[in-house]
Amino acid sequence: MMKPLRILISNDDGIFAPGIFSLAQSLREIGDVTVVAPDRQQSAVGHAITMHSPVRVHPFHVNGTMFGYAIDGTPADAVKFAVRNLMKDNPPDVLVSGINHGSNTAVNVIYSGTVSAATEGAILGIPSIAISLTTYDRPDFRYSAKFAQKLTKIVAEKGLPPGTLLNVNVPNVPEEEIQGVVVTRQGRSNWNDYYEKRLDPGKQEYYWLTGSLQVLDNDEDIDQIAINNKKVSITPIHYDLTNYSVLDTLKTWNLETLK
Amino acid sequence: MMKPLRILISNDDGIFAPGIFSLAQSLREIGDVTVVAPDRQQSAVGHAITMHSPVRVHPFHVNGTMFGYAIDGTPADAVKFAVRNLMKDNPPDVLVSGINHGSNTAVNVIYSGTVSAATEGAILGIPSIAISLTTYDRPDFRYSAKFAQKLTKIVAEKGLPPGTLLNVNVPNVPEEEIQGVVVTRQGRSNWNDYYEKRLDPGKQEYYWLTGSLQVLDNDEDIDQIAINNKKVSITPIHYDLTNYSVLDTLKTWNLETLK
Numbered sequence: 001m002m003k004p005l006r007i008l009i010s011n012d013d014g015i016f017a018p019g020i021f022s023l024a025q026s027l028r029e030i031g032d033v034t035v036v037a038p039d040r041q042q043s044a045v046g047h048a049i050t051m052h053s054p055v056r057v058h059p060f061h062v063n064g065t066m067f068g069y070a071i072d073g074t075p076a077d078a079v080k081f082a083v084r085n086l087m088k089d090n091p092p093d094v095l096v097s098g099i100n101h102g103s104n105t106a107v108n109v110i111y112s113g114t115v116s117a118a119t120e121g122a123i124l125g126i127p128s129i130a131i132s133l134t135t136y137d138r139p140d141f142r143y144s145a146k147f148a149q150k151l152t153k154i155v156a157e158k159g160l161p162p163g164t165l166l167n168v169n170v171p172n173v174p175e176e177e178i179q180g181v182v183v184t185r186q187g188r189s190n191w192n193d194y195y196e197k198r199l200d201p202g203k204q205e206y207y208w209l210t211g212s213l214q215v216l217d218n219d220e221d222i223d224q225i226a227i228n229n230k231k232v233s234i235t236p237i238h239y240d241l242t243n244y245s246v247l248d249t250l251k252t253w254n255l256e257t258l259k
Numbered sequence: 260m261m262k263p264l265r266i267l268i269s270n271d272d273g274i275f276a277p278g279i280f281s282l283a284q285s286l287r288e289i290g291d292v293t294v295v296a297p298d299r300q301q302s303a304v305g306h307a308i309t310m311h312s313p314v315r316v317h318p319f320h321v322n323g324t325m326f327g328y329a330i331d332g333t334p335a336d337a338v339k340f341a342v343r344n345l346m347k348d349n350p351p352d353v354l355v356s357g358i359n360h361g362s363n364t365a366v367n368v369i370y371s372g373t374v375s376a377a378t379e380g381a382i383l384g385i386p387s388i389a390i391s392l393t394t395y396d397r398p399d400f401r402y403s404a405k406f407a408q409k410l411t412k413i414v415a416e417k418g419l420p421p422g423t424l425l426n427v428n429v430p431n432v433p434e435e436e437i438q439g440v441v442v443t444r445q446g447r448s449n450w451n452d453y454y455e456k457r458l459d460p461g462k463q464e465y466y467w468l469t470g471s472l473q474v475l476d477n478d479e480d481i482d483q484i485a486i487n488n489k490k491v492s493i494t495p496i497h498y499d500l501t502n503y504s505v506l507d508t509l510k511t512w513n514l515e516t517l518k
Contacts, residue, residue, distance in 0.1 A: 041311065043310065043311065044307060044308045044309075044310050044311075045304075045305065045307045046304065046305030046306030046307040046308070046333075046335070046375060047305030047306065047369045047370055048303060048304045048305040048307055048370070049303045049305070049370050049468070050303075050468065051302065051303050051468050052300065052302065052303075054457070054465040054466060054467045055454065055465065055466050055467075055468075056463075056464070056465050056466070057464075057466065076305075076370075077468075080452070080454070080468070081454050081466065084452060084453040084454065085453055085454050085456075085466070088453070107382060107498065109498075109500055110306045110378065110382070110498050110500075111306055111307070111308050111335075116305065119369065123366060123369070123449070123450075147517065150517050151514075151517065154512065154514075154517075158512065161502070161504075161505050161508070163447070163502075164502045164505055167500075178518055180515055180518055181514050181515045181516075181517050181518050182514075182515065183506060183509045183510050183514060185499075185501045185503070185506070186499050186500055186501045188422070188499070190382070191382075193339070193343060194343040194344055194347070195314065195339070195340050195343065195344050197344075198313070204315075205315070205316075206313040206314065206315050207313060207314050207315070207316065207340065207344070208313045208314075209308070209309065209310050209314075209336075209339070232517075232518070234509070234514055235501060236501065236502045236505045236506060236509050237500035237501060237502055238500060238502040239366065239368075239369050239500070240444075240445050240447070240502075241368055241369075241426075241445055241494075241496035241497060241498070241500075242444045242445045242494060242495065242496055243420070243422075243423045243495045243496055243497040244444070245420075246420050246423055246495045247442060247444070247495060249420070250442045250493070250495050251442050253413065253417065255410075255413075255440050255442060255493055256439050256440045256441065257440075258406065258409050258410060258413075258440050258491075259437055259439055259440050259491070
């Protein structure tokens with residue numbers, strides 16, 4: 001008898017988010033799903049982890065049925081708690097984080113809680129996928145949930161190289177308009193952003209971040225360009241941040257004489 | 260007449276931390292220093308950015324003298340605010356984040372607010388350095404502040420490749436015991452960690468993260484090994500997370516047929 005696929009699901013939009021509900025619904029068709037997610041919105045938290053304060057974990061029910069566990073921590077906390085505590089005797093075969101409501105292409109990857117949950121999965125040795133629907137408007141998660149199911153099966157079967165995870169972005173168009181699937185690189189981009197100055201009712205200054213993303217690459221194998229072309233983008237990413245290409249340059253600086 | 264070096268300083272331990280005070284004191288000997296830092300401890304926040312709420316910024320004085328600006332945000336917020344708002348007409352020549360009280364080697368880089376501040380600097384096009392003193396005990400920042408001064412001068416003079424920053428770790432030994440300076444790679448490592456279950460006074464469960472770092476590499480050019488050998492470690496890192504080495508493998512998976 002085949003053992004059922006053990007799937008861990010998390011996200012950064014919180015356990016109440018429609019995206020995680022669609023994802024769980026789809027992945028329950030192919031395996032045993034455990035959901036552990038933050039108990040509230042945790043977007044743009046980066047790879048935060050809660051060390052200086054305790055966390056609490058509570059079962060979360062939908063219509064009287066157990067849906068998963070809510071943690072008052074970050075996406076990385078949720079995944080670490082799931083793997084190290086809840087599932088420690090029987091770890092997941094695969095982790096899927098999402099479906100995020102909003103794009104995680106280009107420099108956004110750095111800030112993304114969705115990606116951070118999957119990164120924590122990879123750090124803990126679990127083949128991991130982050131999946132995002134690239135819209136900030138009204139999302140329709142049906143196609144991305146279906147795509148997540150297909151990709152999860154493949155990743156569970158083939159595994160992923162140690163330390164590598166997949167960052168998937170899905171264009172927000174109906175299934176029949178999807179133009180294909182492409183393996184991509186993280187785009188170079190800038191946020192043209194700044195903090196807008198405002199006055200509160202007591203006439204005190206406060207600031208609010210505002211701005212727009214500017215993509216600096218045009219190649220077809222760039223994550224954001226794939227999305228612009230209505231293709232699903234799959235970027236293999238890792239958390240070894242070493243810039244190997246400049247190691248040799250730096251060695252010519254004779255920094256060892258700095259001591 | 261030479262224009263003085265414009266230096267931006269931030270950190271994640273907060274503007275009250277002794278490490279940022281030592282750093283500012285040392286760098287004021289070589290240039291015009293602007294300090295913008297979180298108004299409280301922000302360790303292990305990763306590359307978080309405050310988007311869904313406003314931030315406030317207040318001047319911070321030490322003994323009646325203006326020391327810098329405190330922001331009720333993350334390290335990345337502090338740097339973004341400094342570059343995009345405060346210094347927008349006259350950007351810094353170099354950013355230095357630290358001196359962190361604690362190690363930022365190996366997988367810790369992913370969680371580090373100190374590194375995150377310097378990453379934000381690199382994203383904004385500023386040559387950036389993160390510097391950490393690798394102890395959790397009583398720190399002596401004198402040597403690391405002196406080293407930061409020397410390295411800042413070199414980086415200001417030579418610049419850094421776009422998108423690349425330097426992650427510097429300094430061993431916690433007296434200057435005379437320092438064995439050298441070495442250009443390193445980020446080590447592979449695991450945290451053997453889990454959430455310890457406890458009961459609060461009301462007998463409700465809570466969990467607290469605990470564990471220890473296990474380094475999986477032994478080479479001399481690994482960040483943590485350099486520290487073990489009492490050498491200053493300088494790792495060039497970047498925020499392009501693409502794992503280029505697996506792009507070709509992934510292309511053989513025929514993922515384009517998944518559509």
